[in-house]
Amino acid sequence: MSTGKLSLTLKIWRQSGKDQPGQFKTYKLHDVNTHMSFLEMLDVLNDQLIRQGEEPVAFDHDCREGICGSCGMMINGQAHGPDNETTTCQLHMRRFRNEETIVIEPWRAKSFPVIKDLAVDRSAFDRIVQAGGYISINTGNAPEANSVPVPKVDADLAFNAAACIGCGACVAACKNASAMLFTSAKVTQFALLPHGQPERKERVLQMVAQMDEEGFGACTNTNECQAACPAGITVENIARLNREYMWATLTSRN
């Protein structure tokens, strides 16, 4: 692990509140250790800003292990930056060159309004889940776990879909700001499991309806979402969502 130092120019979107105008501000940062994570680099910038009496840059973050889904920003136009299957917190400064200019913006989508600087409101995702992203089972109702075998291949595919961290990169990367990848991952997880069958049709219909109501755009199959997804969720899930939706529309009794 050889250590390098970078000098960087950062162009960061600053916006004081939801309905306030925003603008890019330029900052210089020196002696950036290449082993730092991207968020640690922002920590160093914020430390510098506070010492200078300026307000630090607001950004959401929590686990810094790539699993909580809190962090996320457009880095040089790419959601979560240049690495594949990597959240912003897991991106490291060794991926950048000395003297590089890095442009940092919040997720861009009407359904994710900016709260401040790089922090956005993703509560629309919660409401999509509320519309049907669950199996209706009360505590205490469950049968013995091994009473329902699940073919391993289905269980593995369900797991792959369930790995979504809800960060919103798929929406931010999509030119239509579509939430199809997010929604399809949840629909897929339950559609593949025997436990999810009773509510299968209602689930997909309601979740899609909520997705539309939140103002997310339509899917035009450009696959940017898959490219940006840090959890490896594939567009195969979108295909399944479309099939599920079609089938439910044609056969639902409601």
Add this chain to the structure above:
Amino acid sequence: MSLAEQDTFLTSSRHNSNAPSGPLESRWTKHKNEMELVAPNNKRKFNIIVVGTGLAGGAAAASLAEMGYNVKAFCFQDSARRAHSIAAQGGINAAKNYQNDGDSVWRLFKDTIKGGDFRARESNVYRLAEVSENIIDQCVAQGVPFAREYGGLLANRTFGGSLVSRTFYARGQTGQQLLLGAYSALMRQTSKGKVKMFARREMLDLVVADGAARGIVVRNLVTGELETHTAHAVLLCTGGYGNAFYLSTNAKGSNVTAAWRCYKRGADFANLCFTQIHPTCIPVSGDYQSKLTLMSESLRNDGRVWVPKNEHDTRPPTQIPESERDYYLERRYAKYGNMVPRDIASRAAKERCDAGYGVGETGLAVYLDFSRAIQEQGEGTITAKYGNLFHMYNKIMDQNPYKTPMMIYPAVHYTMGGLWVDYNLQSTVPGLFVLGEANFSDHGANRLGASALMQGLADGYFVAPYTVSNYLASNKLSEVKEDHPAAKNVLVDTRNYLEKLLSVNGRQTTDAMHRKLGKILWEYCGMARNAQGLQTAIKKIQDLKTEFWNDVKIMGSGEDFNQDLERGGRVADFIEFGELMCRDALAREESCGGHFREEHSMDGEAKRDDANFSHVAAWQYQGPDAVPIRHQEQLKFEFVTPSIRSYSE
């Protein structure tokens, strides 16, 4: 400060465990049968506040709402799904005995009691083991995609401190999948209107009216507005205090503030010195480091821990021949080998590094080697088991663990201590229940791997819903609204406190202060502690507190989205908390589990003192400048005999 000054040691009725008597196997059932019930139609007349939406909070909020109560759930994250339970990797224990390897509720109970170095209540731990089976059933029914065998049934793996395979897992993302299960149940109740969800709210104080917990004051983190919420009971599910050390595997936002404010309102804090230093984390690399990353304990199923046999050996690991490697865990602990419990594995790593055998640039690391496992099982199998962990290691260290051993070192991970609770999970403030990592109850002095998820969900799904109902049914609670004098006073206190924080206007950042605290705690109250060091630490922390209130610089205002202010408040509480943690460590003149006092050891192994310390220490707040009172709850062992914890034979 001498022990005499620490105030008297008391045994009091304040800490009656309220554990039922009789045969261990039937205690929980008997207790449930004897509880008062709330009539179905009356449930909707009760309001319950749940703070925190991790496994404990999410499960409790959903379950109570399903029963018919009105629940208000709070979290500081932007969504309930982001609580730090999500980062748990390895798995969840349950005594299903699916592997036919002799597991049972009794064995899980015994392993947990022993793993905790005989510092937990038998009744609580047995109940935990008992409901573990229901947890798996519940989660599977919710659609949690656990790992499965080709026949379609659930798979298991082994975790430290156990000789059976009872750990259920979902690749290296078990916590995420379990949390999403609880979150989906919570969202379902939200859609039904039974749960009102308040995200981006931070609890800043507890409202105690007429002697009972009746509400909370929170700060809306987006607008800065202070809000008062009242209810008939408050459930605190706010996690542990590992971030007192600054560097830990906890999420950046994890904090002790809610629990600490409850302590100041009368909820006693117990066993603070029992902190878990996890043996397999990615080592510290620089001053800028903001957190440490855990590499799941499950890796020790296939990874072998070693250091070079020669001191200060700087050769790359792959060039060190087999004969010059010291697999020190296998050498010292023949029976459990690499699967010894966490406290033991951590101390053994520290011992080797302190002796000059550590590796890496800092010498503060040991190897975790998968070469034999890859040779024997193939890379594909190892990828299937640990793929995401290898990926994460590669991201952070820029090294490929398939080709070269991982470097690991212990890091603060989990805190066994927490607010004192009785068998009903009720604190010393009536109506304040504490669940999950935030309470002190089930893990004694050391938690076994894959038991945190078990406890969080046990408390949330299967314990609190009963005991909270019993509390509501058996107490007459008068109406308390936002305009109650107690609530109004707490609101004023909170507002004044925030103004005070913002008005210091010194020169040091909140992070700089936090790092200073972390260094003190890690040096004097980390993997090894002694009386002199702890006394030094207490003094240093008191000085740091003065420094904080004279020199901290917090930007922005209180009426805004202000992350600097959030950090400032948390650091201020961690400083006060840190002092009490050191006091607790100083008073406990023995070594047990995660608490290792250098004065009390034998051949490098912890030396427990059952004659004098077979008790829970619960600290009662006495005011800002007074030394708190240390109470004792004596532990009774009726079913297992405390023995010297040996993992070597």
